[in-house]
Amino acid sequence: MNLKELAAHVTAEFQKHYGRAPRWIVAAPGRVNVIGEHTDYNDGFVLPMAIERYAIMAADEPLPGSVSAAAQISIWDIHFDEKATIDISGPMTRGTPKWSNYIRGVLCGFQNRGVKLAALDIAFMSTVPLGGGLSSSAALEVCTATLMEAATGKAIDPIEKALLAQKAEHDFAGVPCGIMDQFISALGREGHLLLLDCRTRKTELVPMSDPAVALLVINTNVKHELSGGEYAERRAQCEEAARNLGVASLRDVTAEQLEKGKAKLSEVVFRRARHVIGEIERTVRAAEGIRASNWSAGGKFMYASHASLRDDYEVSCVELDVVVKIAEEIGYKGGVYGCRMTGGGFGGCCVALVKTDAVASISQKIAADYQRETGIAATIFSSRPAAGAVIIKG
Ligand code: GLA
16 A cells, blocks of 8 residues: 555544544654664664655544543554553553553653643554564654644654654663664655764765666564564673773774774674674765665675674574575576665564566565575565655644
């Protein structure tokens, strides 16, 4: 479903469930990170793009006298047919169901900004695969923040909005994530990748509108769970490396400086730092390649990124490695420029830069070989770079 169809679907579902038309409709996309993995919390560069998969909400004020009118936000999850009720009469707290915490975290962010929350009836749905490393949680957070903007009539600066959503993830979902996912969901631009300097928060749009190239997302359908502890552990190891090397963050360290300081780091922490420092460099250079339509250069850095994430950062898994191996076998001749795991890791998706006219044959080959080698069916789709969060109605 494209965004227009999705909006029509959610409108109809809202109407069915609440018995009237919604007053507001908002959406925020998921993302795929082309390159720059585990660099955002090291003050480095990332190069994500928003995908044509969305968290979407239709909403209205509750009818007078209804249960929700008594200081409640009700959210009906269309797909899972599950309801969350959030009490807004006092300070926001964590609660159930689990997914409501992303929403609660954002509402808390608005309370902290001095916004008095108003009761709402919401119908919600997401086409971003859950636990697939495509930022379904950031999409939900940014979508909620965008609904609050629509409902209060007060727009907030998109960078502030991304930071508010990131804080929701930290405080209410317990994942100490960086700023990439919420930034791209809030700031994505159609036809562009976003080169983000996570230290200065300066963004640069990198055009990616050549119809001859496409990005394929290959979901291994192995679920990843970032609250599992590995993510926080990697982050702590990077901080340890920076501390022992006497710098504020790994952004301040060159490959030569790292080699010189090797004795100050454990073997594992050294490899973690080597990934981050190399990845920051690769991201800048891949963006240069893509900006110059040098797809082979971009693809080469993607393969190198994967190898580093697999061997030095150790966040890949067998299934992700199998996908990259198949992509390498198809190779340039078969239309693949590059491929790597994307997102936090431990499952989820790979991203491949490919020739558009080979999308069908590449998808077929990856699906067949992956199924044969792992016994799992992959889900594969391509997406053009989409726009960031949007108020569709209201
Ligand atoms: C998750 C986090 C991001 C980023 C990636 C790894 O998606 O939410 O902030 O750290 O992992 O690059």
